[in-house]
Amino acid sequence: MSNYPLKVNKINWRSLEPQTNTCFTEDYIAGHYDLYLTSEYIPDDNGNHRRYYRLHANHPHSIEMALAYDVKCPHCGSHAMKQVGRCKDYYTLGLYECPVCDRK
Numbered sequence: 708m709s710n711y712p713l714k715v716n717k718i719n720w721r722s723l724e725p726q727t728n729t730c731f732t733e734d735y736i737a738g739h740y741d742l743y744l745t746s747e748y749i750p751d752d753n754g755n756h757r758r759y760y761r762l763h764a765n766h767p768h769s770i771e772m773a774l775a776y777d778v779k780c781p782h783c784g785s786h787a788m789k790q791v792g793r794c795k796d797y798y799t800l801g802l803y804e805c806p807v808c809d810r811k
Contacts, residue, residue, distance in 0.1 A: 711760075711781045712740040725781035741765050744781060747802070760788065760803045767797035780805035 710733045711725035725744055729736075736743045743763050748756040762778060773794050777787050783805060792802025 709746040709781070710736050711744040711746075712736050713742040713744060713778070715742075719777075721775050721777050723776050723778045725779060725784075727781050727784065737763065737765065742776075744778070744803075746781075757804070757809070758782070759791070761792075762800040762803060764798050764800055768794070768800055769797075770794055773800040778803055780808055782808045 710729075710731060711727060712729060712731065713723040713725055716722035716724060723742060731739075733743075733745060741764065744760045745763060747759045747761055749759055751757050760778070760781065762773070762776065764773075770793075774790065780786050780788050786805055786807045788803040788805045790801040791804050794800045
């Protein structure tokens with residue numbers, strides 16, 4: 708599983724950009740960053756594993772707060788991901804996938 712700390716865009720606070728050149732553990736990232744992504748691999752109906760990303764927060768978020776973010780894909784780095792799964796709780800937020808990387 709990969710972990711990606713998120714950097715907030717100074718012009719648009721809703722735009723989150725993953726830092727992909729880090730080798731930190733999830734515990735370290737959770738203690739030092741407000742928002743971060745973890746990768747999840749979930750099998751589909753054909754037995755293939757699809758890559759998703761789960762958004763995590765250090766402070767509680769309502770559903771409306773969690774939906775406000777535009778998260779860029781850590782794999783391709785340029786496309787905004789879409790939320791495909793709901794929040795689990797106030798800290799474990801939505802499940803995302805990249806519509807461009809998903810086609811490959």
